[in-house]
Amino acid sequence: MDTLYTFGPSVLGLVAALTIALYCWNRLRIATVILVGWITISLAVGQIPFFQGFPDWQESDWQGFNIFGTLAFAPAALLVIAALRVKRVKEALDKIPTSAFVVTQAYRFGGAFLIVAYLRGELPAEIGLVSGILDVIVATTAILLTFYLRGNESRSPRLVMAWAILALADFAWASMMLTLSFLGVLELSPAPVMMGNPPLLIISLFALPFGIFVSVYLIMRMRKVLSRRVSL
Numbered sequence: 219m220d221t222l223y224t225f226g227p228s229v230l231g232l233v234a235a236l237t238i239a240l241y242c243w244n245r246l247r248i249a250t251v252i253l254v255g256w257i258t259i260s261l262a263v264g265q266i267p268f269f270q271g272f273p274d275w276q277e278s279d280w281q282g283f284n285i286f287g288t289l290a291f292a293p294a295a296l297l298v299i300a301a302l303r304v305k306r307v308k309e310a311l312d313k314i315p316t317s318a319f320v321v322t323q324a325y326r327f328g329g330a331f332l333i334v335a336y337l338r339g340e341l342p343a344e345i346g347l348v349s350g351i352l353d354v355i356v357a358t359t360a361i362l363l364t365f366y367l368r369g370n371e372s373r374s375p376r377l378v379m380a381w382a383i384l385a386l387a388d389f390a391w392a393s394m395m396l397t398l399s400f401l402g403v404l405e406l407s408p409a410p411v412m413m414g415n416p417p418l419l420i421i422s423l424f425a426l427p428f429g430i431f432v433s434v435y436l437i438m439r440m441r442k443v444l445s446r447r448v449s450l
Contacts, residue, residue, distance in 0.1 A: 223338070224417050227331050228261055231420045234325035241318065246310035256293065260423040263289070267415040272340070273408030275400055283400055286414045290393075290422045294430035301435055316378060316439065317367040319432050323360040323385060325425060329353020332421075335412055342406040344395045345413065352388040359384075375440035382433040382440075389426055389433075 235257035242249040268282035269275070300307045329350040336346025363381055367373065396413055398404035412418050 219334075223331060223334050227328055227417045227420045228264065230325060230328045230331075231424045232257055232261065234322070235424065238322055245313060246307070249310070257424055260420055264420040264423055265416050266419075268419065269411040269414045271409075272411045272415070275402075275409050275411065279400070279411075282414060286422065290426055291430070292427070294427035294434070297427075297431040298434050301431075301438075311435070315367075316371045316436065317364045319436055320360050320367065320378070320381070321364040322432055323429060324357050326353040326357040326360070326385075326388075326429065328421060328425060329357070331418065335418060340408065340412045341410055341418075342395075342399075342408060344406055345392050345410045349388060349392040349395075352384075352391070356381075356385045356388055372443055375443040379437050379440045382436040385429060385433045389430055 235253050239250040239253040242253065268286045269279045270282075271279065301311055302308070329352065332341060332346045332350030332353065335341040336343060336350065340346070359381055363378065367378070392413070395404065395406065396410045399406045399409050413422055
């Protein structure tokens with residue numbers, strides 16, 4: 219179990235990234251290059267602890283917290299901007315089925331590692347248990363929704379939007395708990411220090427920002443589908 223917990227998040231992230239990269243190879247080759255580079259950097263950086271004071275925050279954690287937050291959210295923002303502003307990226311993304319975007323979030327079965335961390339006493343229930351269970355729910359419904367969409371990719375746009383909002387809410391909850399704990403507004407025991415340390419750090423560096431992008435992009439796509447239906 220210790221070996222699975224130690225290497226599982228990295229292996230899952232690597233498999234997910236390479237699978238998505240292979241899918242993108244004939245559709246948007248630059249995306250393949252970016253994904254391979256991203257997961258490589260994430261795996262390397264993911265071995266470096268951002269926070270030193272488990273089970274509590276330390277005053278010296280401010281620098282690590284700022285870097286951690288930047289690395290966790292900046293990639294998502296850059297991807298959304300590219301999807302909105304770069305014509306080639308927009309055209310390539312338009313050709314990818316909605317179901318393909320949805321099924322990428324099957325990697326969120328990795329939330330099981332958050333549950334394991336909770337059981338090991340390394341994460342508080344507010345993140346380890348709540349976010350871990352939400353991750354598994356998102357992953358399970360991603361697979362079900364993928365099968366539902368196959369054959370009719372534009373069906374039930376409101377359902378897709380609801381699923382994407384749930385996926386975002388999961389990230390928002392974990393991020394809020396971590397931030398409130400760090401700022402001392404919320405007392406969590408232990409402090410969620412391990413979210414910024416290996417082996418869980420890979421989740422924050424790759425799974426989180428990519429998942430945010432997928433959810434935001436799907437919401438934008440489904441809003442367009444709904445607006446076209448209204449205008450008909």
